[in-house]
Amino acid sequence: MTQQLEATRRTPLNRERVLRAAVALADDVGFESLSMRRLAEELGVVPMALYKHVANKAELLDGMVASLIGEIDPPVPDADWKSTVRLRVLSARRALQLHPWARQAIESRTTKTAAVLDYMESFAGMFLAGGFSADLTHHVMHAIGGRMWGFTQELFDDQSRPTAESTAEAPPEAQAAMMQQMAERYPNIVAIATATAHDESSVVGHGCDDQFEFEFALDLLLDGFERLHEQGWSSQQAKLDRR
Amino acid sequence: MTQQLEATRRTPLNRERVLRAAVALADDVGFESLSMRRLAEELGVVPMALYKHVANKAELLDGMVASLIGEIDPPVPDADWKSTVRLRVLSARRALQLHPWARQAIESRTTKTAAVLDYMESFAGMFLAGGFSADLTHHVMHAIGGRMWGFTQELFDDQSRPTAESTAEAPPEAQAAMMQQMAERYPNIVAIATATAHDESSVVGHGCDDQFEFEFALDLLLDGFERLHEQGWSSQQAKLDRR
DNA sequence: CTTGACAAGTGTACCGCGTACACCTAGCGT
DNA sequence: ACGCTAGGTGTACGCGGTACACTTGTCAAG
Known part of the structure; x- marks a missing residue:
């Protein structure tokens, strides 16, 4: 029985494990879905148990960032x-x-x-x-x-077409009409978006090489x-x- | 009596007024304290009343940003x-x-x-x-x-000394000791922080001319x-x- | 003048969040 | 045997966004 207990509650959960689990959970479900409650659940523990290892959520986040910094290569x-x-x-x-x-x-x-x-x-x-x-x-x-930190606030992030959802379930051909409208209202945006379109895919902001953009700005600064x-x-x- | 009612509930609250109030409230209490409930209170109305004028909080924020964009001068x-x-x-x-x-x-x-x-x-x-x-x-x-947008993620934002609170209520002279420690652990930071210190005030990140920093980077890019x-x-x- | 539709505002309720606080419990050194 | 302590628990609070069903004030058509 003692053995069984040991089997179920293994190591007694330390700060290290909490942070690792938090990182893994955030990787999975995203920043906004990372909650103390969910993290506790993931660790098979009651929410308040976490507070024995981190002072509060802010400190948890700080710890996560610290662990991330640890993944950055040292200067050559x-x-x-x-x-x-x-x-x-x-x-x-x-x-x-x-x-x-x-x-x-x-x-x-x-x-x-x-x-x-x-x-x-x-x-x-x-x-x-x-x-x-x-x-x-x-x-x-x-x-x-x-x-x-290796990021910029990306302008054309995600799939942020103006009408976000419409792209998914839009009437098959109506997209063309919408693009027409786009071109009228946002000629400049369409111009610069299509200037560097390597693949054929639709409308704004696609086929945009993030890595290239990042290095472009970085090198300009350097x-x-x-x-x-x-x-x-x-x-x-x-x-x-x-x- | 009808008059009294008119006096208390004036204009029937439209999207415009909601947005204006939201901006004013956020100006006052800050982003993280801006809640639908608080905004409703400010307008003398029940929280759910707001949802007759904005779909949800996200749309409220979008509206606020839009109104802010309206304050930006058009291109000369x-x-x-x-x-x-x-x-x-x-x-x-x-x-x-x-x-x-x-x-x-x-x-x-x-x-x-x-x-x-x-x-x-x-x-x-x-x-x-x-x-x-x-x-x-x-x-x-x-x-x-x-x-x-006119902002950068400021590095030395706010008064973000390493131990935040300690600065306020630290033992009078212990600050010097702390600064000593700082200088040992963070020689580079101290060096660059003090390089451009115009006023005498304490430690890191003070006497730092935000506007100058901003224009420095902007002009470098331009x-x-x-x-x-x-x-x-x-x-x-x-x-x-x-x- | 009545009616009934509609827009604006209300009340209640639900769920999820962070976390304060009192409690339990196992294991350890005395 | 005893009590301390570290780790885990349970309950509860206040706050957040918002769904849903409701009342009420206004005004046009009958």
Whole structure:
């Protein structure tokens, strides 16, 4: 019987296991469906039991983010700053893509945990090690903003056609009419959306290579940083120049 | 008596008034405290009454965002694309700063309403009118991403010192010790934080000129766009060059 | 003037959420 | 044998969005 008990309640559930389960659950059901109650259920335990291992939901999320940061590759040693940063960001992006909840989790949390600070610290270090002034590094960190996490607020995210649901169950041919309307009301959007349409699929925002878009913006920023760095940019000088 | 009734329940509450009240309430109490119940109370009405004017909370938020977009200046006519875009973004930023809830509202909504599409449409139009190819415009729109709304995910937002609350009620001199610790654990962060410290105030992230940071990144992107445009950049060529 | 349709507002209720608080219980060191 | 403590439980509260059935005030057609 003692054995049976051991069989059913195995390890006595620690913070580690709670976090792992939370990550797995969020991977499965998404950020907005991750609740303390559901997580408890998943662990075969009553909701309040979780509070013996995390202070509250906010701390749970912080822990999840921390574990995600652990999945980001450390900076490669002995490379120039630019490729170091680039690789690191792309690694972060990979981690984020494995855990779609992470973006919302990061955005929802305002206070910075040690794990986040560590990441930022090492991130800033890449620029400083590359010879950037602290001044320039400061602004560069701001500029790269959310992108250091490997995400941007995607414009044409998901399948966000204007009338969302209509696409699924729209009368077979009526789509064409709708697209006609689109083209009239949103000529520019249609123009730029179809400019880079590799596959034939429908209307706006499809056949859009997210990875390419991401790297496009990233490299634009990195090139900009490089240029400023070479020019010996300083914020004081910039403020003087501005007037 | 009829008069009294008229006095108490004035206009019969329409969508317009609901949205205005919602915006005002959110301005006051913040995004996370904006609830249907509270909004109803504010309007002297029972919660369910709101559902006669908005389908649900999501639609309410969409409406609020739409009204906010209405506050953004239209593109100035007869100017070069760069200053047109710049001014527009800074106008959006101003609107966003008047309504701190807006960032979260925008981020929370995924489906694009007509108002949002209109804004993006006119935004894309600024580049196209400036002679940008549809191709380049497409990628540029992605790159400018969230910034077209006038916000970035701020790194050193709020007063997010690592131990948040500790700052307020910390033993008077212990702050110095903590800062010492900070400097040891986060030398880079401290370095870049203090690099641009105009005022004397404490530790990380203070005396940081948000507006400057924003314009720094914005201009970096705009300069990048300009360079690509002048070079006749195309995504196909870029993809070829990459290998 | 009556009627009855319709739009606006109400009341009640349900479910899910985070979590406070008091309680139980197993295992351990004394 | 005893009591402490860590881990798990049960109950309950307040808040959130909103479904559904209802009343009521207004106004046009008969």
